[in-house]
Amino acid sequence: MSTSEFLSIIASEEASLAGILSAEAVKAGETARWITLISDSDLLQQSPGEIIEHIVNVQKSVSAVISSTADKEIAIAAKTCALLGNKCAPITWQVIRCVEPCPCPTEMCPSTGNVIVNGDFEDIGADPANPVLVAWNAVNARPRVRNGQPISTFFSGDVVAVLGSPNVSGDASISQSVPVNGGCPYQLAFAGSGNPAGPIVTVTVEFRSNGVVSTLTRRITTLGSGYHTYVYVLDAPEGATSATITFSKTLSGEIFIDLVTFSAQ
Numbered sequence: 001m002s003t004s005e006f007l008s009i010i011a012s013e014e015a016s017l018a019g020i021l022s023a024e025a026v027k028a029g030e031t032a033r034w035i036t037l038i039s040d041s042d043l044l045q046q047s048p049g050e051i052i053e054h055i056v057n058v059q060k061s062v063s064a065v066i067s068s069t070a071d072k073e074i075a076i077a078a079k080t081c082a083l084l085g086n087k088c089a090p091i092t093w094q095v096i097r098c099v100e101p102c103p104c105p106t107e108m109c110p111s112t113g114n115v116i117v118n119g120d121f122e123d124i125g126a127d128p129a130n131p132v133l134v135a136w137n138a139v140n141a142r143p144r145v146r147n148g149q150p151i152s153t154f155f156s157g158d159v160v161a162v163l164g165s166p167n168v169s170g171d172a173s174i175s176q177s178v179p180v181n182g183g184c185p186y187q188l189a190f191a192g193s194g195n196p197a198g199p200i201v202t203v204t205v206e207f208r209s210n211g212v213v214s215t216l217t218r219r220i221t222t223l224g225s226g227y228h229t230y231v232y233v234l235d236a237p238e239g240a241t242s243a244t245i246t247f248s249k250t251l252s253g254e255i256f257i258d259l260v261t262f263s264a265q
Contacts, residue, residue: 108181108183108184109181109183109184109185109264110264111263111264112181112263112264113263114261114262114263115178115179115180115262115263115264116176116178116245116260116261116262117134117135117176117178118133118134118135118136119190119259119260119261119262120156120157120159120258120259120260121133121136121143121157121159121160121161121257121258122157122158122159123135124143124145124159128145131143131145131159133161133174135176136161136174136175136176137173137174137175137176138161138173138174139171139172139173139174140163140164140165140166140167140170140171140172140173141161141162141163141164141165141172141173141174142161142162142165142166143159143160143161143162144159144160144161144162144165144256145158145159146158146159154256154258155191155193155227155256155258155259156191156258156259157258160256160257160258161174161247161256161257161258162254162255162256163199163201163247163248163249163254163255163256163257164199164249164252164253164254164255165254168252168253168254169252171248171249171250172248172249172255173246173247173248173249174246174247174257175244175245175246175247176244176245177208177242177243177244177245178242178243178244178245178262179241179242180207180236180240180241180242180243180264181236181264182207182209182236182237182238182239182240182241183235183236183237183238183239183240184235184236184264185233185234185235185236185264186233186234186235186236186243186262186263186264187231187232187233187261187262187263188203188205188230188231188232188233188234188245188260188261188262189229189230189231189232189259189260189261189262190203190229190230190247190257190258190259190260190261191227191228191229191230191257191258191259192220192223192227192228192230192247192255192256192257192258193223193226193227193228193255193256194223194249194253194254194255194256195223195253195254198251198252198253199249199250199251199252199253199254199255200219200249200250200251201219201220201221201223201247201248201249201255202217202218202219202220202246202247202248202249203217203218203220203230203232203245203246203247204216204217204218204244204245204246204248205232205234205243205244205245205246206243206244206246207236207237207240207242207243208240208241208242208243208244209239209240209241209242213237213239213240214237214240216232216234218232223255227256227258243262245260245262247260
């Protein structure tokens with residue numbers, strides 16, 4: 001497929017997505033305008049419950065379409081990956097937000113880029129005969145270098161972190177602490193693969209400031225042969241100054257982790 005044909009397909013998909021979002025923007029704008037035009041006489045004719053119900057129904061419609069467009073964006077990303085001839089992985093997307101909105105003006109929450117060091121695990125240290133997970137605290141975990149091994153073992157590049165190595169039956173973990181700006185949104189993304197009938201896998205993000213402020217813990221239950229990509233969007237609590245990201249596994253079996261990123265959004 002030529003470059004122009006490839007770009008044409010992606011442009012068509014994005015145009016369709018833009019059309020959906022544009023229609024929802026109009027609907028949301030009309031809802032806002034309708035709310036501002038409510039007069040005292042309107043309130044006398046309709047109960048507050050009826051007015052709120054109408055607003056909620058419209059917003060539910062908007063939310064449903066926005067959710068479907070997120071799925072479409074993921075599908076577009078997968079199609080792009082396929083057209084480029086790269087390996088694609090199923091994507092898990094989850095947004096974790098504060099109960100109360102977190103004020104995040106741009107000047108207070110600038111984009112940081114990826115703050116994880118050696119998130120692709122390609123840095124294995126100075127001694128190739130004794131590779132290590134540089135910048136990570138590792139327990140029963142170490143890098144696996146391709147060296148002619150099947151490409152399916154690796155998600156990207158020539159190195160992957162293996163939890164359960166050298167002791168496949170033992171518990172294992174890798175972790176890294178990074179600085180954060182409290183009150184700002186962050187995105188954690190990574191790829192994982194393993195045996196679904198074997199280890200129990202958990203990813204944890206501990207936000208800290210002279211102690212643990214809050215903790216996000218997610219048990220990953222969809223790992224199997226072939227990689228899955230996970231994306232979590234979460235808010236650093238006010239006052240947090242650092243975050244510790246930990247991947248851990250229990251029970252027998254190996255778990256592969258690759259391309260870990262953590263960045264302010």
